[in-house]
Amino acid sequence: MAAEIPPSPEALEEALALSEEILKDLELSRVPLWNAALKAGRLARLLNHEKAQQIFQFEASGYPSTQWGDSRDMGIAKNGWANISPNKKNGNRKFL
Numbered sequence: 857m858a859a860e861i862p863p864s865p866e867a868l869e870e871a872l873a874l875s876e877e878i879l880k881d882l883e884l885s886r887v888p889l890w891n892a893a894l895k896a897g898r899l900a901r902l903l904n905h906e907k908a909q910q911i912f913q914f915e916a917s918g919y920p921s922t923q924w925g926d927s928r929d930m931g932i933a934k935n936g937w938a939n940i941s942p943n944k945k946n947g948n949r950k951f952l
Contacts, residue, residue, distance in 0.1 A: 861904050871902040890916045
């Protein structure tokens with residue numbers, strides 16, 4: 857697994873502005889949801905969050921088909937939950 861690279865101060869500033877824009881887009885229905893998902897993917901890139909990037913790319917363009925018809929073989933669930941390790945607070949699921 858690659859080492860996590862913390863975002864730069866400039867990236868954090870841009871991420872804050874982008875997150876405010878995404879919220880306004882969603883609250884005011886200014887853009888289609890797939891467009892908001894693309895912006896959220898950019899936000900994930902700015903914050904160096906690879907799993908979120910992948911999830912938002914799938915949300916924007918569709919999930920790949922598998923023999924089961926879903927994303928089980930990718931290690932992520934469509935709703936962002938994954939079975940990764942036991943956790944007493946919420947069972948075996950952790951939000952990505």
